[in-house]
Amino acid sequence: MVLEYVDGESLRSYLRTHAPIAVSEVLNITRQLAETLQYVHDQGIVHRDLKPENILITPDGQVKLADFGIALRMASRRLTFNHLTNAVGTPDYMAPEQVRGERGDNRTDIYALGVVLYELLAGRVPYPTTDALEAMRRKVQTEPPLVCRARPDVSPQLEALVYRALRRRPQERYQSIAEVRHDLANLDAVTIPAYRADIPPPKPLGDLPPWRTSVPILLIVFGVLAAVGVLAQFAHGGGPH
Secondary structure: OOOOOOOOEEHHHHHHHHOOOOHHHHHHHHHHHHHHHHHHHHOOEEOOOOOHHHEEEOOOOOEEEOOOOOOEEOOOOOOOOHHHOOOOOOHHHOOHHHHOOOOOOHHHHHHHHHHHHHHHHHOOOOOOOOOHHHHHHHHHHOOOOOHHHOOOOOOHHHHHHHHHHOOOOHHHOOOOHHHHHHHHHOHHHOOOOOOOOOOOOOOOOOOOOHHHHHHHHHHHHHHHHHHHHHHHHHHOOOOOO
């Protein structure tokens, strides 16, 4: 196998040395990624593992997409063996349908592009946590926090574009990368929906409903009381019967 040698660095490395990245440069990187993804999708391929580690940037600013290790042909027959249909991808960039173990399609890549765009703007992913399971739970159950909370210079139109790419339900996202490219090229004309104004900040880790916290505590209390009773019985010479 002969592969192109790319004289450059990963987007992850670029982020470490250049953050915060100007919005104009973020848009340039994202537009190139969207153009690349459209070519990939036009060939009937879904990448399924879009993330900064798999994106390369040359010294002159050219963006290249690498690592098609878990890519999928959309026209191929679906495999139904359990060990071949488990969730695949990188937790921070996986779409909710990937978390649920579904096959995914071009909208899966659109979600990952939204995560990368969010990270380029905010300096972090939408659900920053070291607990991969918690990150996956949040993206399945909650909406992403506002980009402008971390990056006030993000326009409402760009905020709306990011949010639409990150919708939990695939049918509510952009349906094709061509739609994303259109809005990136015509950002001032992007419709700003009314959904974002009242979205509360994400709940802190471990913030559970009262019944989910009280039940485990009661179980622990009953367990301790039972253990104390058994020890007292042994202390009085009763022992088990």
